[in-house]
Amino acid sequence: MSDKFNPRRFGAMLVKESLQIVRDPSTLLIAFVLPMLLLFMFGYGVNFDTPRSRIGLSLQDNSEAAKSLAGSFQSSRWFDVVETGAVSQLSSEMVAGRIRGIIVIPHGFGRQVAWGSGDIQVLTDGSMPNTASFIGAYAEGLRATWAGARAGDRGTTRPPPIRTAARFWFNPELKSRYFLVPGSIAAVMTIVGTLLTSLVIAREWERGTLEAIMATPVGMIELIATKVVPYFLLALVSMTLCSVLAITVFGVPFRGSPLALLVISSTFLFPALGQGLWISAATKNQFVASQVALVSGLLPTLLLSGFIFEINSMPKPIQAITYLVPSRYLIPQMQTVFIAGDDWSLFLPNMVMLIGFGFLFFFLAVRATKRRIA
């Protein structure tokens, strides 16, 4: 009877919730300032683009060819030659972490080149494996280009029998920001949808206001709905703000449609809010809720969603866990809608998964939200 949906009660609760959002600085802090920080960190602080590596150069040959190759290294945009000298001296620089690689142009290089070969040595700092392999590959590339150009001058070379022509779709300049910034917007929606939502309901339990509300005829569905609607809208506002910043400040292209972005975000917020509601109903304590939301919501979004780390590269058991992380189904959609464009054949299956999780979390949340004080 009294648990039937009543628009008047619902409206009154909506007004209350909205006033609280507007008047509580900590809500705005979590909904807008924390997201900015995250966006900023991922926009500027994390960068997987091919580095300009600091290297040392050991030039042991004073032939013209050796000097010419050394000059190529010094003027390369991939390398920053910060130190020259003997290998022994450079190697201690590498131990200290000040340089990541050493290019050795050995004694007799000039003679070798004259005979039609000319080998160099590259020593790289294996303690940073990705940088190390980049340096190895780029050094060889640079040397080969140099040798090719010299040979070309004398007309003694011909192209290799097979070469690769690589094209990178959607992101020809390979800017890591293009995938990190849309991914961080997913993290932002997790913060507002799960962390903030779980906090506000736990706060009502802590302050005793929910006790007074539950003694009135308000229905549990109305109660949950009034928590969902405002934070859903707040998360969308936060998402929109971050997207605008991503496009204007961080220069991430937006090739999809705003409508698709809205639909994608909305389907993700369904499980995110459900999870937040569930956490708060189960913990009833702000501090515990924030810890649980962090560990079960935000950390998986950062680590297990494919946002930064490739899911395929993870061991099988961890890959299995990622299927339980809703943001796993969001990240490809966000990256696609931003830098590839609308592709509903990619969106739809992911959306189905998100909606499935949404139903699951809401079911659990409704079950845990009782008109009872334990």
Add this chain to the structure above:
Amino acid sequence: MADAVASVHGLTKRFSGQEKAALDKISMDIEPGKMTGLVGPDGAGKTTLIRILAGLIDPDAGEATVFGRAATATDRSMIGYMPQRFGLYEDLSVIENLRLYADLRGLPPADRQASFDRLLDFTDLKRFTDRLAGKLSGGMKQKLGLACAMVRAPKLLLLDEPSVGVDPLSRRELWQMVKDLAGDGIGVLWSTAYLDEAEKCDTVTLLSEGKGLYAGPPQALTDKICNRVLRLAVPSEGRRVILQRALDDPAIIDGTVQGDALRLMLKANTAPPTPQSLGLKSGSLFETVQPRFEDAFIDLLGGGPSGTSQLAEHYRKIAATDAPAIVADGLSRRFGDFTAADLVSFSVPRGQIFGLLGPNGAGKSTTFKMLCGLLTPSEGRGSVAGFDLHSAKADARQSLGYMAQKFSLYGDLSVRQNLNFFAGAYGLKNGDAREAIERSIEIFHLHRYLKENASTMPLGFKQRLALACAVLHQPPVLFLDEPTSGVDPIVRREFWTHINGLVEKGVTVLVTTHFMDEAEYCDRATLIYRARQIATGTPDELKALAGKADAKMEDAFIALIKASNLQREAA
């Protein structure tokens, strides 16, 4: 007899992990038009019972019916419920809170304005409709909480400790408001830890540790002990010693100081001791006085503790000096444009009890904190045992024992770990520390909780542990901030026995309390109201200032507050 609007029958509730039942076979009726009191100390089960009636907790056994239906399935729009923390949204204004509850309880829009006008008038909140609830004073919050519970005239009004922490004047106003409402045929359940409020109810259920000790009209209970409560005039100098002797006498089962007199309760069917045996001159007379509900409660619990304090027996003698032990000299504290304490001055000689009285938020705690160095005074200075604790070296704090308002020991540490910590905090070395700790465990009966987390003990034991920690190092000065708030009257008696004993050893005690009758124990007290001292003196002087020499302290307090309000309005 009218049909009850709500009743509980054989109600039992046990929370998981707890040894004792929170409620043990409780039965009671709430009748329309009557004030039903639900009385008992903290932890007695009052809140659990009210929550069951509000349909927020399922009982394990027995039944709770409201309007003839199970409490969990009844028409909630007809219940007004005010939980302990009022259920107000602090980010919402007065009128926004009212609107919210009006809509939630389905008040017809046509009736809305009339209802708001009536309630705002009634609660005198009309001037503050746009103020955020969080910015209201404690008394105003309480009234707003009541207004929200009343916004649609209920048939059942459940009030969970509506008067806790409010000044006596506001308490009376609140009582009067609710009493008028009950006159309209509403059934009111009023829960309280103040035993004096119980006396005014039409009918009372007395709870202690989940058990119903008594149900019926309060008068019937006090009638049982009529002629057993006596007043004995004593010289103010030795009254504490005489009280101790009286309490050690097997014929006396309870006693308190009342200014320059003692109030004693005789064991049933026993003759009073002679005044001479208590060390009084012959000619002193026992005078029978009207028993109070508290006396009856203590009688039900089997009487109070004896008069000798083990704690004081083992305490060192504090050397006599002429210098005052505590001085407040024009202490003021402002927070922005809000003055929390305004020119508070007093001086307490060694070996006396000085009381800081007043409602919550009046400035008691601010004064207290300035004296012990926790707050920098905006103006003025204070000293404790000759040190200005705000600027003195840390060692000076060695002379202070401090028991904070609310339990403020480490709840996640065991009782023994707390004792060890405070022994170390006050620099007690191995042997001394061990001895002091063992003695405290003995005196305060802490054995069975030694390994448990302090937070899981009953309130009375928490307060005992807090006192034990505050006096481990036997300081000459003791600051006690509401030491007896919420505990049952037996524990209160025990505390005052210790305090009285310590004072006789030369310890100086500064105590705050909102139990007005406890002010009677003080040698002198000052009444703080709206940041200012409105009266200072011995309990009898304060009563005389209020123009009523033998009145209850609370009446004196109210008279002084009213006079102060009048003065303020005139100014």
Add this chain to the structure above:
Amino acid sequence: MTSIFGPRLAAIIVKELWLVLRDPRARISLILPPFIQLFVFAYASTLEVKNVTIGVLDRDGGQWSHEIIQRVAGSPSVRGIVRFDADAAVADAINTQRVIAVLRFDSHFSADVSAGRGAVVGAVFDGRKSNAAQIVDGYVDRIVAGVSADVHVARPPPVPGSTDVTYWFNPNLDYLWFTIPSLVVIISLASSTSVVSQSVAREKEMGTYDQLMVSPFRVWEILVGKMVPPVLIGMANATLYLVVNPFVFGVPFRGSLLLFYPSLIVFLLAMTGIGMLVSVVSNTQQQAFLGMFALTVPAFLLSGYAAPIDNIPPFLQLVAEANPAKHFQIVTEGLFLKGMPAADVFTNTWPMAVIAVVTIAVASYLFRSRLE
């Protein structure tokens, strides 16, 4: 004053340790981070690219395309090959991220190879995952170059000379050799800061703060008492990793433990100093938690673990100098793999000592001045 280590200091250290060990929430923050990090970080947070699926559109079907496809399929980094027969299917597979790359061979590919006309493998990558795409591009390039070298039609070598690349410190470029030393930094950072950031805020929230302040403690005693548990916990976690590592991960530790521990302690003091600042300015555990979160995320991202510091803009590199984790990351990496000598350890330790001194001084100043 009598001896510095009197009953007061002993009491507060013991109390703080018990509080951490008995508080269920604090216990969670002790057990959970090492657990999560060990299992998730060590294995999940890999920037390696493995198990990729690569698409093939082979219009050629000749010897050389077959050879390349075989070698790609046999690469340890590749999980499988998917064959397509139309460009539309290629686009679809990349768009829906079923494959990260597609190799395209024209119908005259093998003929071009045999004729020495310079055949071209068309490779298309999913640029949404620019990092992974780039790495896969590297794999493909190496395979194609290998095949190319086996083509015996070429008379003079296409380009003279070669590059001999040696990976020092980590000859097989095993990614775990990078992850485990970094985890020592991250784990000691996370566990120590989560404990210290709660320490003062909890006393305020529980109401024990006043009680503490009216006792005859000196500010330094309180701060020392509150910093001992997080430092010990950080050390315990780091030690746990050091002990477990040889049995589970087998990453070499080539430096001196006598250099590692002093540097670790300085690092932990710097982190607890920062955490103490957050705790002192917070009024509730909630605020302390959010504050710590807002600080540890940048500390983590700017440590050099998540992404190389060299890549970030100069002003952020300046900010990273104030991040103790950035310095300690160099030390652990150096001591584990490179056998870093004392002088280099010292060079990277003193900036952390400066951070520790400054943050602890400011924290104790704020502690004194925020008494109200």
